[in-house]
């Protein structure tokens with residue numbers, strides 16, 4: 654039977670920092686559900702580079718083979734087309750569970766991956782979201798805040814799905830002793846992000862590149878905190894390897910209004926890009942900004958890439974995907 658190297662020396666009596674790191678580096682088998690997606694594919698790059706064996710489980714709902722194609726032929730890499738709503742039998746040490754469309758399947762998929770973790774004794778990491786805070790009445794948001802979520806609104810499916818996923822994760826932890834980790838991810842951007850899924854950063858960048866007006870919803874005074882993908886991946890890996898269950902906010906505390914974001918996009922891509930106001934969507938959170946004290950203290954993690962530094966890196970990728978070449982220009 655397979656072993657669980659990460660379990661050696663772990664446990665509540667083990668003080669933080671005393672994990673035998675050398676042991677953990679040998680041949681971990683890691684599943685990344687949603688590994689062909691934006692965040693997942695960057696995570697896979699880091700895990701493969703570290704020398705671990707990675708199995709990507711993805712149904713290509715929003716993910717793309719192109720995101721992981723550079724690993725084809727590597728014996729440490731495997732890609733399985735599979736919907737996590739269906740049970741899955743694998744033997745692994747760690748599960749990064751990222752697969753998630755905004756629908757109830759996120760709950761069933763999470764249940765299956767927790768069942769898998771329980772059966773094989775793998776450590777399970779859930780990528781939850783800042784959306785669990787809803788339209789927050791606390792600012793910035795700490796992990797102790799329980800949130801302000803409309804259970805029947807247009808966004809509820811995603812928010813409540815992730816809240817339920819967190820509940821299931823903690824139930825499997827308490828009830829079945831599964832080793833779990835919970836990350837609450839704040840808005841993240843970077844290369845390989847879906848171009849047309851309607852997120853604000855991808856919208857603005859694609860619009861500016863295509864010489865279309867930037868569509869600001871509402872009055873544009875609502876705020877978000879934007880994190881560059883490499884910072885997130887570093888946080889996810891520290892969380893998985895560390896001692897603490899969480900939940901942990903993983904986000905960049907830099908807070909921007911949507912109008913400020915539009916300005917940064919103008920500065921980065923096209924100073925002449927126009928702004929067009931559109932009606933806002935229902936239940937849109939007014940502001941969001943992570944308090945990352947817990948992650949700083951317990952994971953020794955904080956973001957390093959500012960929006961002004963990270964945006965150009967995403968722009969070159971988008972330029973290439975939209976125009977199919979590298980155009981010299983305003984970047």
Ligand code: NAD
Nearest residue numbers: 687689690691692712713714715716736737752753838841
């Ligand atoms: P993404 O859409 O690029 O990645 C999700 C991946 O999961 C895709 O490859 C998709 O094909 C796959 N997938 C979806 N449903 C599946 C299913 N039933 N079975 C198998 N595969 C399935 O999104 P992302 O931005 O990379 O997000 C990754 C995770 O991080 C998600 O759980 C998301 O909720 C969470 N998150 C992301 C952000 C962000 O700003 N990007 C913020 C908060 C939370």
Ligand code: UDP
Nearest residue numbers: 739740741742743764765766768769771772
């Ligand atoms: N599951 C899975 N792979 C496994 C083990 C379980 O996909 O290796 C699924 C299983 O089909 C079930 C879910 O995970 O739908 C929860 O499993 P668990 O054993 O916790 O619950 P039970 O099957 O006892 O209700």
Ligand code: UDP
Nearest residue numbers: 851852853854856868869870875877911937
């Ligand atoms: N938004 C916008 N223009 C767009 C897309 C989104 O002004 O083209 C706004 C949206 O109303 C919200 C914010 O940007 O206030 C962030 O939206 P996104 O969907 O990217 O993230 P989330 O709302 O999930 O945090």
